[in-house]
Amino acid sequence: MGRVLVVIPTYNEADNLARIVERVRRAAPTVDVLVTDDNSPDGTGAVADALAGTDPRVHVLHREGKQGLGAAYLAAFAWARERGYDAVVEMDADGSHAPEDLPALLAAARDADVVIGSRWTRGARVLNWPLRRLLLSRCGNLYARLALGMPVSDATGGYRVYRFSALDAIDLKSVSSQGYSFQVELSRLAHRAGVRIVEVPITFAERERGTSKMSPLVVAEALWRVTGWAVADRRQAVRRGLHGTPTGQMRWP
Ligand SMILES: Nc1nc2c(ncn2[C@@H]2O[C@H](COP(=O)(O)OP(=O)(O)OP(=O)(O)O)[C@@H](O)[C@H]2O)c(=O)[nH]1
Ligand SMILES: [Mg+2]
Numbered sequence: 001m002g003r004v005l006v007v008i009p010t011y012n013e014a015d016n017l018a019r020i021v022e023r024v025r026r027a028a029p030t031v032d033v034l035v036t037d038d039n040s041p042d043g044t045g046a047v048a049d050a051l052a053g054t055d056p057r058v059h060v061l062h063r064e065g066k067q068g069l070g071a072a073y074l075a076a077f078a079w080a081r082e083r084g085y086d087a088v089v090e091m092d093a094d095g096s097h098a099p100e101d102l103p104a105l106l107a108a109a110r111d112a113d114v115v116i117g118s119r120w121t122r123g124a125r126v127l128n129w130p131l132r133r134l135l136l137s138r139c140g141n142l143y144a145r146l147a148l149g150m151p152v153s154d155a156t157g158g159y160r161v162y163r164f165s166a167l168d169a170i171d172l173k174s175v176s177s178q179g180y181s182f183q184v185e186l187s188r189l190a191h192r193a194g195v196r197i198v199e200v201p202i203t204f205a206e207r208e209r210g211t212s213k214m215s216p217l218v219v220a221e222a223l224w225r226v227t228g229w230a231v232a233d234r235r236q237a238v239r240r241g242l243h244g245t246p247t248g249q250m251r252w253p
Pocket of ligand 2: 092
């Protein structure tokens with residue numbers, strides 16, 4: 001499937017990074033890695049530089065400060081596009097996304113434009129997550145699916161493959177999310193663009209080291225953005241209904 005770049009966004013992941021990069025390199029030796037670090041105060045950027053210094057397949061994108069996951073991924077996608085990659089993979093640095101699942105995701109990408117590593121599809125496993133996080137993810141996904149009419153079980157998941165065929169079909173300049181709603185926003189835009197989306201079950205594990213960057217603010221952003229998109233979709237459907245589409249054929253998103 002051409003050249004693949006695994007993008008690992010980092011903020012204070014110094015204790016996790018070397019381990020995850022090593023696992024990626026072992027699980028998929030022909031892919032490249034781009035660590036996208038937001039000037040982590042714990043020295044993650046220096047760890048990344050040291051890894052890149054010993055392995056020509058590992059690269060680092062240093063950014064000035066913490067600007068959120070969405071901004072980090074958009075910068076990494078632009079970096080990959082400039083260098084002619086055919087696909088990018090999103091993967092967390094904290095070990096929640098097992099690099100050992102990567103070959104299955106890449107295999108699925110042979111027949112898809114977007115592959116979502118799903119925690120909520122048959123065959124998936126979620127290990128050591130507290131009930132609070134399980135409920136948040138299940139409810140968040142249920143709300144996103146119903147509000148946005150997307151046939152996706154894990155729209156909030158952050159372990160994905162995007163072929164550039166998919167990213168080219170999406171207007172990335174229109175992306176407004178800063179935090180984790182970025183994943184939902186890209187799911188929505190990919191679905192609306194009509195690209196082929198496939199879900200693959202993954203084994204997701206709670207992070208063992210370092211601290212989560214999940215916060216009430218991040219949850220609030222996702223909630224109001226999903227609600228805003230749902231309202232916009234319905235308004236658009238109504239407008240389409242008023243301007244010619246017979247009401248009987250009107251399809252609600
Ligand atoms: N570059 C960059 N990376 C970030 C930022 N926020 C989070 N990350 C990284 O994005 C990945 C996911 O963040 P986590 O804190 O693990 O969030 P999460 O997986 O939703 O939450 P937990 O399950 O509690 O770990 C990790 O690799 C983080 O280091 C950011 O603002 N900039
Ligand atoms: Mg995590």
